[in-house]
Amino acid sequence: MLSSTVYPIFFLVVWSLFGVFLGILLLRLIFNYSDPNPFGKVGRFGFKVRKLTERWVYPASRFFAMYNVDTRLAPLLTLFIGFVLTYFFTQIVGNTFFVIDGLTAGVVRGNASIIIGFVLYGLLSLFVLAIFIRFLASWFVFTQKTFLAFIVRITDPVMRPVQKLIPPIGMFDISAMLVLIGISLLQSVVLNVFVRGQL
Numbered sequence: 007m008l009s010s011t012v013y014p015i016f017f018l019v020v021w022s023l024f025g026v027f028l029g030i031l032l033l034r035l036i037f038n039y040s041d042p043n044p045f046g047k048v049g050r051f052g053f054k055v056r057k058l059t060e061r062w063v064y065p066a067s068r069f070f071a072m073y074n075v076d077t078r079l080a081p082l083l084t085l086f087i088g089f090v091l092t093y094f095f096t097q098i099v100g101n102t103f104f105v106i107d108g109l110t111a112g113v114v115r116g117n118a119s120i121i122i123g124f125v126l127y128g129l130l131s132l133f134v135l136a137i138f139i140r141f142l143a144s145w146f147v148f149t150q151k152t153f154l155a156f157i158v159r160i161t162d163p164v165m166r167p168v169q170k171l172i173p174p175i176g177m178f179d180i181s182a183m184l185v186l187i188g189i190s191l192l193q194s195v196v197l198n199v200f201v202r203g204q205l
Contacts, residue, residue, distance in 0.1 A: 008103035031081040038078035101131040123200025
């Protein structure tokens with residue numbers, strides 16, 4: 007079963023990478039406030055850290071500048087976004103493994119209810135992935151053509167009504183989080199109706 011064998015290893019690797027990202031951004035935050043001598047060893051190292059992390063921190067700096075917040079704090083916002091993205095990424099992969107395991111069990115048992123339940127659950131998971139990609143596109147710079155346009159088109163019927171209630175704040179689309187929570191509840195209903203008691 008992928009959920010019990012492969013996923014724990016994947017989870018450990020992804021969160022370890024986030025730990026490295028966390029350490030580098032915390033170093034940048036320290037250098038932002040300590041402002042070491044640029045000609046010394048520490049200063050040169052600080053410059054390398056800034057250069058390495060600039061592409062990740064710049065969108066947060068730009069957002070903070072719009073609201074007159076100290077841009078030196080931008081690494082904290084980048085870390086928060088990184089944490090959210092890492093969490094959702096691991097959840098999406100975990101859901102994928104869960105669906106594969108469930109469909110396999112349904113086929114082996116010849117149980118149509120389990121197969122239907124996991125197909126519906128999988129389709130909802132694909133929609134979650136589309137919203138995740140849309141959320142990424144609102145933070146980073148992507149081309150407005152081809153694949154992203156398709157993602158926007160398929161998620162708009164659900165996202166637009168929620169965005170009217172809760173408009174995006176700058177580059178942040180909080181409505182996406184509410185939609186994801188709603189889909190998660192719907193996935194629970196699907197599992198309870200089609201799968202619970204069958205496995």
